Amino acid sequence: MFTFLWVLTTIVTISNQECTVRQPTICCTNTSPETFLYDFLRIRSSVDEFFRHYNLEITNSHFVHIHSFLAPLPANFTLKKFALTDSLVEFIENGAFENFIFTSVLVLSNNKLSDISFVESLPTKLQKLYLDRNEFKVVTNVFSHLTELTYLDLSSCRISNIDPNSFSGFYNYISINVSNNQITSFDVLFRDGLRLQLDLSFNNIKYINCNDREVYFRGLNASYNKIESVVGTRCQGCGYYTREVTNFIDLSFNDLSNATYLSNLNTFTVWNLNLANSHIDMNFNFEILRLTKGILDLSNNNLKRVRPAMFGNKIEFDSLIMSNASISIVHENAFNNFGMLESDAFNNFGMLESGTFHILNISANPITELRNYTFNYCKIRMVDLSRCSIQKIQDNAFSGLIVTNTLNLSNNNITYINKNVFRNLTEVEIIDLSFNILKKLDNNLFVNCAGLRFLDLSSSKIEVIRSRTFAGTNSLSELYLQNNFLNRIDFQSVNLLGVVNLQNNAISDLEFSFFYSLSARTLLLTGNRIGSLLNNSAILKSYVKEIDSSRSSINSIETNAFQGLVNLEILNLSHNFIENILAGTFVPLKKLLQLDLTGNKMVSFSGEAFAFGNQLNKLGLTFSSTDLTSDTFVSLNYLKVLNVSNSNLTTLQENCFRGLIYLDNLNLQNVTISKITPGAFNGLESLESVDPHPLFKKLKTLKLGIFMGLSKLHALDLSRLEISSVGSGSFIGLKNLDKLLLSDNKIKKIVNNTFKGLHSLKTLNLSTNQISTLEADAFLGLTSLLELSLKDNNLTKLVLGTFQNFPQLQIMNLSKNNINKLLTGTFSNLKSLIALDFSYNNITKLEIHDIMSLSNLRNLDLTENHLIQMDYLNLIKSLRKLDFIGINGNKWKCDNLVSMLVAFQNYSVNWMSTESVTFLDENIDGIKCIDICNFFYCV
Template sequence: MFFSPSSNCVFLSFHWKMPRNGCLCPSLIITFSLAVFFQSQMIIRSLNPCLEVIPGITYKCMELNLSAIPPDIPNSAQSLDLSFNPLGILTSNYFSPLFALKFLDLTRCNIQNIEDNAFAGLCNLSVLILTANPLHFLGARAFHDLTSLKRLVAVQTELYSLDNLPIGQLTSLQELNLGNNYIDSLKLPEYFSHLLFLKFLNLQANKISSISVGDLDALSSQNLTLVLSKNDIKHIEVNAIAGLHLQKLSLRGCFESSTIMQASLQNLTGLYANSLVLGDYRNIKKLQTFSKGILDALCHMRLQEITLICTNGDVDNTDDLSLCLNNFSTIRLVDTYIKDVSNFPENSSIRHLEFKDSRFRQVPSVRLSSLKELRSLHITRTKQLVEFEEDFQGLQKLETLDLSQNALTADLCWLCLRKGVPNLKYLNLSFNVRISLEPECYGLPKLEMMDLQHTTLSGAGELPVFLCLPNLIYLDISHTHTNIQSECTFCGLKSLQVLKMAGNTFENNQLLNTLKNLSSLRILDISNCRLQYLSLNSLASLHELRELNISHNKLLGLHPEAYVHLQALTILDFHSNQLSVLTEKDLQNLPSSLKNLDLSQNLFDCSCDNLHFLQWAKENRNLLRHVENMICHSPKHLRDARLMNFDLASCRVSTATVAISMSISVVLVLSLILVYKYYFHLYYLAVLLGGRRRSAEEDSVYDAFVIYSSRDQEWVRRELEETLEMGVPSFRLCFFYRDFIPGVPVITNIIKQGFQSSRKVITVVSSHFLESRWCNFELEVAQSWQLLDSKASMIWVVLDGTDKAVLQRKLGLFRYLRRNTYLVWKDSELNRHIFLRQLRSALLNG
């Protein structure tokens, strides 16, 4: 800023406030707070190492080197997995704070002692797993309070005797698994008579070598499943199991020779059991030979089902088996070497026949046609089975045909099946090589379920191959390399309720009107079908649909308008698509019947623009499934963060924040206005303060800097410049018109050349001075300079004729002159002499 010499007065008024000592910088406070926060989070994480699967309910704490229960596990927890932690000893009331527990896994926790009342308070516990703990001591009341326990697993716990297991008070126990221990006797202690609900007793791989009369007398439960497999049984006493009604008896790998096995089975005469399991394990072959007579003792047992596993290659035809097998309703032959089937007797009682892991090359349809009572036929997991000729003859009662997990390549003949098995209801051809279907009009009218998954399906998708299956309820063609091209693909399936076709494709990756004929459909799986577009009418006819799986596609939006007709929909699986957000309209149009919605593994946008959806997701957590897998994809700084952990408050501006922001905005606006109006004065302040810091280091060049009105310049030159500079002593005065440096801002000249380089300031007050705005401005600058620099001194000269009324109106100057001595100039020789003497004296002072 520059001003002209005719206006040689400058004004500045300011207040200077120094910052308080010791005041913390805001950025330092923020940094310190963040450091404290992250440190506290790390401490909390170190105290909370467990995985919270379901908040407040399910916790997994495996392999964390814990020696006690983590203190952060809430008392609402219902499932706790502490496996692979060195707990050592379970003392009294060890788990009492977790009174809501229903499931507790203590596998491999090196537990050696369980003291009395260790599980006190766990009245709701249903499952307790103690697998692989060296239980050397069990208190008599070790399992006290476990009144609801239904399943106890104590596998590989170095248990030597059933008498050492204090479980008599577990009256709700249904399953007891004591496999892989050192129990050498089947003699059940008296406390077993209190286990009224026991349904499963597993003593597999112990040291039991004999079964005697009376060993099982304490069993009060009927229909018990008793597993004695992998015990080296050498002798079974006659009538040892007489009177018992077992659900299942498993004796796999129990006999080291055919002789012992035959003798033992003979002594089981009179056995009542729904199921008997005999044979070896693939990796443990005790029986070196297998003869037809070994199983003759089965004729004297009352069995419903017999399972024979692994006969070591001695059986390659059903003729090698005992005729007694024809007396049983269910025959299961697993891992045998049977290659062919002989004709069964006309009076055979077999209703359910299963061959698993056999050596068939083709389905023995004709040979099996003699089983007139056959209801269910399973030939599975036979990799040599490649041919299927549908030449069954008169199996009027066959309802289930399972040929899954083979290597079949066949052209399915609906008419052939209709002639041979007219009442077939369930057909499973899944996990084969290829099945070809033709659009025949002679289907299976009673077929209700058909499974073709993971078998290449020829014909479907292009032709209506299901036309004559009016009663089909369940159809699975998942992963069959089917490309749906025809709108009539599912024509004829008017009763279909379940359709699974995951892993296939639709023409142009669009779902249009393919499903329009399935008005009775209740469950639909079209996941992993590469879908990119879903027409609004594609699901319009599915009024009965309850469950829809449309996951693992490439859909960009949920578009609830497509589901508006699905008033019965309760489960919608939309995970692993490309959904970024549900709009407010989308949320309003979701089916009101919806109870289970899976939106996990989508590309969620967690920005504040989608606050409504983010808030809805948190409020409807019970509706959503797998929320732990709802991960933010954008914005970049939130990528891979859990959506449920999003801080909604970060998007909401509080009232205080609004008030502060508005206040700051107002202050900024006012500041800008003031700066614009007084920018000259602010610039002067900067120069003034800068000049003050350097003034102490510089010597005074002038004796006085003269402030006056330009209209009094003649008087100043005559009475001050000529008199003082040419007189004795000689004074050097600073005048703007003479001593200011050209090209330099006026403010800088006033400070540097005027105030900063002068010992004194002479102010010439006149009527012209009082009337000039610039002179008043320069006067206040001089007063400001005097306040900043204690060495500065002002000499006031009031000219004769100055209007005192005007002087009084200038209250600041008038009050100053009333409190301080000043010089008065009068135009007379005597007064002039006195004035000059006083002025020189004032200039010489200091």
């Protein structure tokens, strides 16, 4: 039982003016000491039954001086977190919280506190203390009793002085944040063995002195300072064979060019060391960084050059970032022995694969030449030389990169590559040479790169690729050559490529025979100047599965252009200038699944243009002033998606979709059709939905059999099409239709048998037309109809028998017509009707025999008629299920209205409505009435 009640409170919010409760937190805003206690007591009484552990948060309030904070709590309640933020607090008395016990977290952020002495009396079990964004200038030793504190936030205050003993009481682990202050030196005492994460960023610190204490730094952020010295820190336990590894040291955005005492950095076994943007030049003692184990970041400095043994003979770090460091010269043997580690101590912790240098990033430097043996005797996985100014690469520059996986040379000025440059990259999988000035690629350029999978040569102004340029690349799967100046394809590949991207080149008059030497599965040719697809003279079968030649200025396709492409599955020829498709053009494409010809201007094509098998399931076409005939799609028996958007079709002839028995998606967006012949949709027996608006935007009349063939259609929206006439039998064939919308048209008359054949129809909307006539058999056959709307038309009378065929009708809307009289029997045979809306008509009198057959009626709306009298007593006695009747806006006499409402009340019939309510005239419960004694003498 109690568990169930607790779960309920997690989704219930209790509110009382300034205080709101949402388990497990009570939140109070815009309160003060004078009003808080009252608000809290009222809230507490609402939640006592459910809460045992909760938080209290007060924000945007007014607590200037706190002498003693009161929030009476039941004895068995535990307050885990107390937050008083943005509340203008200037002073807290010692012992202010002694009667208000919180166990874990105290948040006093963004106030105006300047005296920190109150901390001495805080609960000893406190774990996290937030004092950030206050006005403290001095920090003293007020934390010594907080032995379980793990997080202390003093950031964004005005601190300029920290007493050396302020943090001496902490032991085990503590994270201290004093960033964004005005500290000039950090000279403090820590307990030996303390595990410390310290944030000193955004101060003016020149000196960091831990007074010769053995501190295990988990993290030290001293970025954005003026660091000159880090001394007095012993980290003997941070050694090579322990788990005590400093996660990071961040000294970025300092000026270390004149730093004199940084030697203590060599006592840290640090995982990530960030010295970026620190004005480091070649005079810096790089050997003090010897114990860096992970990433060493020297980016955005003034290094000028990289020399041999720059970091000593033993390199421990596994990644080096020297991007944008003003390096113009990289000496021979500069990276000798990178990755050649002697120790594998870190393997025991799963931290680093011994003997492998992961990342060398020297990108965005003004390097113009890579010299021989630059990477001699090294094991580097990824080398990034992008965005430099490299023009020349000497033959043996990469001779030592025997385990390199990725080489990035993009965005340089390389004009020529000798065939020997990559000969030692036997393990390389990715080479990026994009955005260079290569112009010509010689034979055997990658001959020893047997593991190469990804090669990017895009945007490199290449004009010529020799036939054997890619010889030896037995594993190549992706080749990117887009945005170059290639006008012909002469090169070959030695394996089955996955993707070849030749987009935006200058290829013209293309013969697809080159596919056979290229052996690619996906070929991208978008944005070329192909012009004509020529006959293919090759005999061999191609493995290509996808070709994209969209937007390639293709204007003609010869009959045998696709000869041999027996494995092709996807062909995109969209947005070209193709007007004609010859017979047999696609016949060789036995496995084609998708064909896109949209964005062309198809004028004519042979009836056998698509006679190439039954595999095609997606087809896109754009026609220009074309008739669709019975032979257009006859061969496409397995087509599921047909896109003819943006087409101009003159006529949909009878049976023009013949053969499309499995089509379930027909896209007619922005199609213009001048004429639809009845029977045009024959064959679309699987189509379940279609947007008819493009079909009928020019056709104002629906004729017999116009929808024949759409037997699976479930919904048809013909609203807002300006349809003026609907003929008898217009919807024959729509045997599964359950929703038909004809609203917002210009229909004036519903003739007999209009909806013949719609045996499954459940919803029919004829609202907002100009209907003035309903013939007696207008709705014949709608035996399943549940909802009928004739709202907002011009009906003045209802012919007897009009609604006789609606045994299941539940909702009928006849509002906003001009009906002035109901004939007896109008609503006969409507045994299932539960809601009848007859509002906004002109009837003056309602007799019981007019509606007594509606035995299940629950809702009757007679609002805004001209009713003067109504046989209400017999009405509510006969319609025993009636629970609402709308009678506002009529011409009731006040005394009659009183009697009527009393009767409704006695029989539990509701009459209250917001429709046509008036309180400015004589009324009862907002229902206007007339007191005749105002006009005649009453005795």
